Amino acid sequence: MKNNQDSKKCALLWDESFLWGLMSYRALAREGLGFELVSSADVRAGALGGKAALFVPGGWASNKLKALGDEGAEAIRRFVLEGGAYIGLCGGAGLATASGLGLLGIDRKPLAERVPSLAGRVRLSVDEPSLFDGVKEPEFYLWWPSQFLLADDSIKVLASMDAATDDAFSSDIPVRGMDKSAWAALEESYGINLDPLRMKGDPVVVEGAYGKGAVIASLVHLDTPESNNGARVLRNLWQRFSLERTRPLPGSSGEPAGALFESMRGIFEFGIDNFLWINRGSMIQWRRGVRGLEYFTLYQLARELAVCLGPEELRPLEEMAREFEASAGELLRLEAGAIRRGERITFNEVSKEATGPNMKKLRERLFGGGKSHGGEFKLLLDRMDGLLYECLKDSMKEEPARDARETGFVQIYTGQGKGKTTASVGLALRAKSRGLRVLYAQFMKNAEGGETALLRAQGIEVRRFKEVLSPLFNPDEDIDTISRHAVRALRELEDMMGGYDLVVADEFVTMADRGLISEEAALEFMAARPEGVELVLTGRGASQALRDAADLVSEVQKVKHYVDRDVSARKGIEY
Numbered sequence: 001m002k003n004n005q006d007s008k009k010c011a012l013l014w015d016e017s018f019l020w021g022l023m024s025y026r027a028l029a030r031e032g033l034g035f036e037l038v039s040s041a042d043v044r045a046g047a048l049g050g051k052a053a054l055f056v057p058g059g060w061a062s063n064k065l066k067a068l069g070d071e072g073a074e075a076i077r078r079f080v081l082e083g084g085a086y087i088g089l090c091g092g093a094g095l096a097t098a099s100g101l102g103l104l105g106i107d108r109k110p111l112a113e114r115v116p117s118l119a120g121r122v123r124l125s126v127d128e129p130s131l132f133d134g135v136k137e138p139e140f141y142l143w144w145p146s147q148f149l150l151a152d153d154s155i156k157v158l159a160s161m162d163a164a165t166d167d168a169f170s171s172d173i174p175v176r177g178m179d180k181s182a183w184a185a186l187e188e189s190y191g192i193n194l195d196p197l198r199m200k201g202d203p204v205v206v207e208g209a210y211g212k213g214a215v216i217a218s219l220v221h222l223d224t225p226e227s228n229n230g231a232r233v234l235r236n237l238w239q240r241f242s243l244e245r246t247r248p249l250p251g252s253s254g255e256p257a258g259a260l261f262e263s264m265r266g267i268f269e270f271g272i273d274n275f276l277w278i279n280r281g282s283m284i285q286w287r288r289g290v291r292g293l294e295y296f297t298l299y300q301l302a303r304e305l306a307v308c309l310g311p312e313e314l315r316p317l318e319e320m321a322r323e324f325e326a327s328a329g330e331l332l333r334l335e336a337g338a339i340r341r342g343e344r345i346t347f348n349e350v351s352k353e354a355t356g357p358n359m360k361k362l363r364e365r366l367f368g369g370g371k372s373h374g375g376e377f378k379l380l381l382d383r384m385d386g387l388l389y390e391c392l393k394d395s396m397k398e399e400p401a402r403d404a405r406e407t408g409f410v411q412i413y414t415g416q417g418k419g420k421t422t423a424s425v426g427l428a429l430r431a432k433s434r435g436l437r438v439l440y441a442q443f444m445k446n447a448e449g450g451e452t453a454l455l456r457a458q459g460i461e462v463r464r465f466k467e468v469l470s471p472l473f474n475p476d477e478d479i480d481t482i483s484r485h486a487v488r489a490l491r492e493l494e495d496m497m498g499g500y501d502l503v504v505a506d507e508f509v510t511m512a513d514r515g516l517i518s519e520e521a522a523l524e525f526m527a528a529r530p531e532g533v534e535l536v537l538t539g540r541g542a543s544q545a546l547r548d549a550a551d552l553v554s555e556v557q558k559v560k561h562y563v564d565r566d567v568s569a570r571k572g573i574e575y
Contacts, residue, residue: 008244010053014389015040015067018381019297020058020091022304023282025392027223028055031231032437032499034244037393040067043075053085053241056092058143058221060372064095073101081211085241090145093217098151103215104208105152114147115193119285120168120175124204124220128158131236134462135229136453139165140220143283148203148219159205164196172288190288225282228459235461245499256306260314263321264302267295267328274336289345290335291367294377295328301384308391317383324366324380331362347371408534409551410526414509414542417556424504424538425451432460436501439463441493443486444470444507463496465489468516486516490525498530509539512546523549
């Protein structure tokens with residue numbers, strides 16, 4: 001299988017990912033990170049040919065390996081061996097290990113040595129700053145990860161565990177307010193490791209080589225919806241491997257309805273009402289011994305299907321869903337009663353008092369005998385997942401209709417007066433508030449201004465080209481060197497534009513005015529703007545040619561300015 005590195009396309013492996021696959025799909029679509037959905041059958045049929053990267057979401061690594069089969073597993077090994085990039089999150093990272101595909105010299109810690117049930121936001125120690133460029137506070141999300149054992153000295157640690165934040169949970173215990181002695185007592189009671197400090201210093205994001213290819217394995221879920229840091233690192237990965245950027249795909253719209261959705265919602269709301277689980281943003285936290293994640297997975301997939309497909313297409317699943325709802329409701333009532341009575345239940349065992357005549361049988365029938373997916377749950381899940389895969393693939397083929405007003409224009413803010421950058425920041429925030437994908441690029445500003453922190457906090461990508469210095473404030477710097485940096489930066493920005501609705505290039509006009517880039521290069525950059533992208537250029541001294549090429553030109557005139565009274569730049573006002 002020939003890997004065509006010129007294509008820069010990424011495949012997302014769907015099988016045995018379920019909730020995690022949907023999470024990754026949404027994250028990449030939302031960020032305009034180009035990808036194509038592929039199944040294990042597609043991989044066996046040669047779907048990785050012509051791709052530059054393979055992205056593997058979370059999920060049970062052993063089930064992914066089984067779905068791929070020997071032929072699919074070998075296709076992935078060959079793809080990476082010949083130069084493809086492999087990016088795996090959590091279970092996708094586990095698939096790359098020695099017990100999976102063998103792409104990395106990594107094992108996973110035995111269960112007895114892990115902290116198996118840590119979930120929520122954690123703080124990392126970053127060992128490779130380039131991957132985390134733009135991340136100010138390295139906090140990310142872990143969702144019940146395994147832990148790595150590095151068996152190969154060539155494996156590079158990109159980030160390691162520092163500490164769990166106060167809003168994380170270990171099993172069903174909040175981290176907030178806990179100390180070592182409290183954890184020790186609970187570990188004895190629960191029979192598992194719970195203290196997050198046991199993970200301190202453990203590798204969490206690693207990189208290795210397999211043949212000509214690179215393998216990135218991350219236990220943190222970079223695809224968690226509320227993680228702006230995760231989205232930033234995903235964008236950095238797409239940039240590092242020069243992967244295709246696209247216009248962001250719209251999220252699902254419309255109110256979910258239908259019997260399938262109502263059945264799954266009924267189960268989910270029963271768990272909320274009976275304190276079996278709580279909402280945690282895009283995830284839930286459940287009581288020990290309850291299959292919370294499984295029910296939440298069905299609910300999320302049903303919700304997506306209900307707005308993706310019509311009632312007729314979902315009708316074959318309705319009877320199966322109603323039967324599952326009835327049995328699950330009975331099991332959850334038994335489990336809720338046992339928890340209220342203080343009886344011991346876990347995934348694998350229940351106390352004699354808690355069993356009753358039905359609990360154990362119901363558990364085995366619905367979920368099988370192990371922790372992995374099984375039973376009637378897996379039958380229903382696979383049916384729903386297959387429909388969702390086809391639905392999402394079809395939706396990616398549809399080109400959304402564009403209003404003539406949304407075709408994108410070129411705006412220039414120029415002139416000697418104060419307010420050009422301020423205006424562009426305001427426009428960026430307005431665009432983000434309306435759901436547009438925004439890139440804010442900044443040239444010729446040595447220090448990071450307060451506006452960039454604000455933009456990042458709102459989920460706007462900021463790219464500061466710090467090497468493009470201002471000749472005015474750096475008179476000792478070689479102008480030719482600065483100019484070479486400017487040309488390279490312009491090329492990089494041009495490659496990035498296609499994934500956004502609005503691109504702001506702050507001080508772009510000043511670069512042209514100062515001769516760091518030629519007028520011809522500036523005009524070529526403006527002409528290269530992809531269709532549908534609004535381009536905003538700021539800076540003093542816009543030439544007549546640039547003005548003529550723009551659709552809107554606003555000139556900010558200086559009438560009077562306190563700088564003429566030797567007032568220095570003020571924090572929060574000028575920077």
